[in-house]
Amino acid sequence: MQSVVLVVGTIFGSLIDLNKPGNYVHWGFIQLSYGNLTVIVLMVVVFLAAILIPYRSHKGGER
């Protein structure tokens, strides 16, 4: 179990280094951390998926 935690921690640790000051993107007066930008992009992706992916239909339900 500890080895799994170590491997997962190493993979994520190599993607996002939390042992240094945060990284930010700057667009004019807009300043966003990569963490917040990731969440915003995920929300847009989930929103589009919720619109585009068909909902399961109830068998025998009135439509």
Add this chain to the structure above:
Amino acid sequence: MTIVDPKTERPDQAELDKAAGRPEDADQWTAKIRTTAIDALPPQKLLPDRQPAYVASWIYVFGVVTIAALLVVIGTGCILAIFGPNWWHVSSTGLFVNSLHLWSVETFMFAMVVHLWGKFFMAAWRGKRKATWITGVVSFLVSVGAAFTGYLSQQNFDSQWISTQAKDGINSTGAGAVFNVTNFGQMIMWHIVLLPLCIVAIVAVHVLMVRLRGVVTPFPAKGETPGADVAATAADGAEVPA
């Protein structure tokens, strides 16, 4: 008073409920409130078995995801309140519950924003649903305050940093004298008493408004006549099981 529905010849449950009191008590405020509440939201409308067919889309799921996340937030918050900061910072179980509290809040805000976008692009305030929209907006704003005071209540260097940064912003609004973000006792009381009470109350009103007015209908397709459809409720048109 009609106890039996003439169409179905079956007892009308709403009428039976109203008739539960004695006729001479009809002027009591309790009877008036009960009668008004049952007339506005009979049990079948409050907790329906079926939804309009147009609700069969993933975009309608995010309201209930938000409420589910809120329940986890409240449950984990109660556990954190029982054991305190020494427990949630040090023990492995405490760290786990602390993480559950954080991630349920992340899920809550995430789902609420997707819900907000979906309802905005549907213009969900149509058909006498302004109060539903406004209670949703207010619950979002109060949730931001609840999350903020939560970050201030972590009891670590992060919360100290956030509070000392935020005090300048709050002071610039003139509210710093009554809302002191560096006062831990005040912030944790806002976080675990006042703001949760506000959120639960506003979300309850929001859900009751959704049940009262029904889920907003989609915009009419090209060629369809707009207008009358917006006041439709679950009782109209095709429905699917909830």
